[in-house]
Amino acid sequence: xxxxxxxxxxxxxxxxxxxxxxxxxxxxxxxxxxxxxxxxxxxxxxxxxxxxxxxxxxxxxxxxxxxxxxxxxxxxxxxxxxxxxxxxxxxxxxxxxxxxxxxxxxxxxxxxxxxxxxxxxxxxxxxxxxxxxxxxxxxxxxxxxxxxxxxxxxxxxxxxxxxxxxxxxxxxxxxxxxxxxxxxxxxxxxxxxxxxxxxxxxxxxx
Amino acid sequence: xxxxxxxxxxxxxxxxxxxxxxxxxxxxxxxxxxxxxxxxxxxxxxxxxxxxxxxxxxxxxxxxxxxxxxxxxxxxxxxxxxxxxxxxxxxxxxxxxxxxxxxxxxxxxxxxxxxxxxxxxxxxxxxxxxxxxxxxxxxxxxxxxxxxxxxxxxxxxxxxxxxxxxxxxxxxxxxxxxxxxxxxxxxxxxxxxxxxxxxxxxxxxxxxxxxxxxxxxxxxxxxxxxxxxxxxxxxxxxxxxxxxxxxxxxxxxxxxxxxxxxxxxxxxxxxxxxxxxxxxxxxxxxxxxxxxxxxx
Numbered sequence: 001x002x003x004x005x006x007x008x009x010x011x012x013x014x015x016x017x018x019x020x021x022x023x024x025x026x027x028x029x030x031x032x033x034x035x036x037x038x039x040x041x042x043x044x045x046x047x048x049x050x051x052x053x054x055x056x057x058x059x060x061x062x063x064x065x066x067x068x069x070x071x072x073x074x075x076x077x078x079x080x081x082x083x084x085x086x087x088x089x090x091x092x093x094x095x096x097x098x099x100x101x102x103x104x105x106x107x108x109x110x111x112x113x114x115x116x117x118x119x120x121x122x123x124x125x126x127x128x129x130x131x132x133x134x135x136x137x138x139x140x141x142x143x144x145x146x147x148x149x150x151x152x153x154x155x156x157x158x159x160x161x162x163x164x165x166x167x168x169x170x171x172x173x174x175x176x177x178x179x180x181x182x183x184x185x186x187x188x189x190x191x192x193x194x195x196x197x198x199x200x201x202x203x204x205x206x
Numbered sequence: 207x208x209x210x211x212x213x214x215x216x217x218x219x220x221x222x223x224x225x226x227x228x229x230x231x232x233x234x235x236x237x238x239x240x241x242x243x244x245x246x247x248x249x250x251x252x253x254x255x256x257x258x259x260x261x262x263x264x265x266x267x268x269x270x271x272x273x274x275x276x277x278x279x280x281x282x283x284x285x286x287x288x289x290x291x292x293x294x295x296x297x298x299x300x301x302x303x304x305x306x307x308x309x310x311x312x313x314x315x316x317x318x319x320x321x322x323x324x325x326x327x328x329x330x331x332x333x334x335x336x337x338x339x340x341x342x343x344x345x346x347x348x349x350x351x352x353x354x355x356x357x358x359x360x361x362x363x364x365x366x367x368x369x370x371x372x373x374x375x376x377x378x379x380x381x382x383x384x385x386x387x388x389x390x391x392x393x394x395x396x397x398x399x400x401x402x403x404x405x406x407x408x409x410x411x412x413x414x415x416x417x418x419x420x421x422x423x424x425x426x427x428x429x430x431x432x433x434x435x436x437x438x439x440x441x442x443x444x445x446x447x448x449x450x451x452x453x454x455x456x457x458x459x460x461x462x463x464x465x466x467x468x469x470x471x472x473x474x475x476x477x478x479x480x481x482x483x484x485x486x487x488x489x490x491x492x493x494x495x496x497x498x499x500x501x502x
Contacts, residue, residue, distance in 0.1 A: 031378075031489075031492075034349070034377070034378035034489075035349060035353075035378050035381070035383060035384070035489050036350070036353065037347070037350060038321070038346075038347025038349060038350045038378070039347070039376060039377075039378060040235075040236075040321065040347060041235060041236075101353060102357065105354075107346075107347065107350050168496075171491075171492075171493045171496070172493040172496050172497075174491075175488070175490035175491045176489070176490045176491075177490055178490075
């Protein structure tokens with residue numbers, strides 16, 4: 001495979017994975033918050049708001065980072081960062097929600113603050129992946145729209161499957177924390193794939 | 207005119223259906239609420255796609271009468287705690303459970319938690335429900351209310367868990383953690399009465415969950431209904447003789463409500479008639495409404 005093809009394949013696989021994981025986490029978010037804040041419409045409102053805000057900020061930052069020496073090696077660090085950012089959510093989630101529950105009586109603002117503390121950081125890092133992926137794939141300005149379209153296609157397809165798989169099957173088979181740990185492990189594997197592809201291409205070029 | 211005999215035949219075959227009328231329809235934040243009158247009853251219906259479910263019915267001629275078996279069964283909890291003073295009812299419906307308990311125990315306070323403000327409005331307007339200074343309704347998610355009660359140090363000695371959507375019990379109110387939270391606001395000797403169904407593998411999971419938190423409980427099923435009422439106690443269960451004696455004691459008091467409590471003890475089982483290999487539901491694992499689809 002040429003180095004361009006390798007980059008394209010790796011980026012598309014990883015964009016799919018990150019799309020899958022964003023929505024899996026978002027759906028589990030409803031489950032995680034329900035014991036403390038209920039499962040009313042405003043709890044979903046909080047979760048979706050936080051995910052949209054953190055993704056939007058992630059897009060901005062990821063685009064900015066892509067200006068400096070973009071390569072698959074650096075790309076891999078987004079995945080490692082997201083994998084690590086997810087761990088406190090799993091380990092300290094209950095302690096964080098306990099504290100928020102005590103401090104904030106109104107479950108609307110309680111769920112908004114709790115979902116910010118739990119999900120803002122990992123989701124923002126996952127958001128950085130999208131613009132960086134565009135930068136890695138685009139070779140020529142003429143094809144940039146087509147490439148961005150293809151990328152959105154793949155990552156949103158991942159999101160759709162992540163939503164479906166989580167809500168239909170994963171919650172039936174596994175515990176919430178186990179699913180989140182698996183997501184973190186998948187992101188780490190994604191980081192390894194990106195770094196390995198980068199090192200291999202450099203070895204071939206040398 | 208060829209069809210006239212058919213239409214007439216249908217009319218006489220199903221007059222009640224033709225007479226059923228919806229006197230109120232409302233799309234609330236959580237569900238579609240319908241108030242329907244048929245067979246001389248007024249019913250609160252939460253319409254779900256799989257078919258309408260009556261939540262509460264009121265006999266228009268004898269409003270005190272408890273129409274539904276499961277509502278009557280709820281009073282089976284009195285055989286375990288015959289003198290409740292601080293009652294909590296999770297899920298208002300038409301209000302028949304809290305109103306009956308408040309009538310039976312004029313000294314007791316009754317707190318009701320209801321998530322949907324529209325249900326409270328409908329109960330007031332169509333089911334003669336009225337709050338008093340010792341019968342109060344709080345609009346909140348049941349689980350959130352219970353967690354707050356723990357922080358405030360509130361205690362109850364009779365808790366009725368009757369939180370139903372149009373479909374079933376919300377998933378976060380079936381877990382071991384929730385039942386533990388309920389136990390921690392339950393006085394020693396206090397009773398938890400939970401209305402559940404007995405028709406899917408969820409029955410096994412729920413039974414194991416109650417057992418994990420409360421130990422042995424009374425598994426109360428009447429042959430006429432698919433409802434199963436769990437009667438669990440924070441403490442040892444009274445023996446059969448005590449339960450029968452209390453049934454006799456309540457028999458005449460409950461007569462106006464059409465509750466034949468003398469029959470109850472024989473349908474309360476202490477045995478485990480479920481698959482005890484099934485795992486309890488937890489906050490980590492509670493795909494309750496997916497399990498409900500797995501019929502035996």
